[in-house]
Amino acid sequence: GTINEHTTTSEVVKNIIIPVTAKLGSCCYADVFPGGPKRPETMMTHWWGNSFLSVVKAICQHASGKMELDATMYSEAELNKTYWLCIFGINQHTTICGTPWNPCTCGHAKRLHGLGCEM
Numbered sequence: 001g002t003i004n005e006h007t008t009t010s011e012v013v014k015n016i017i018i019p020v021t022a023k024l025g026s027c028c029y030a031d032v033f034p035g036g037p038k039r040p041e042t043m044m045t046h047w048w049g050n051s052f053l054s055v056v057k058a059i060c061q062h063a064s065g066k067m068e069l070d071a072t073m074y075s076e077a078e079l080n081k082t083y084w085l086c087i088f089g090i091n092q093h094t095t096i097c098g099t100p101w102n103p104c105t106c107g108h109a110k111r112l113h114g115l116g117c118e119m
Helices: 009-023 052-064
Strands: none
Touching: 009 052
């Protein structure tokens, strides 16, 4: 899928994260990042209906301490900062997929309570 300034976080999960991870064995998206998952330094939160690019912009601003955004203005240290964003760090297949708003036919059992719950 593609992302533009109107794409919500919910749409990113539904149209990108769930389909990609379903093809790879129903894992969390962080497992398929280049170089694999990394230990996060900072936790970010989101609202499902917010523009996903607004979340990305907030992360870039936090990482750099700069309000302006220009891909050429970040140092190596700023680019290597790590963030926890739950949409990437939890297995969507054991939580929200298969619901009317996130259709997926993976058939994974949902773990919404107890030790297996990732939310």
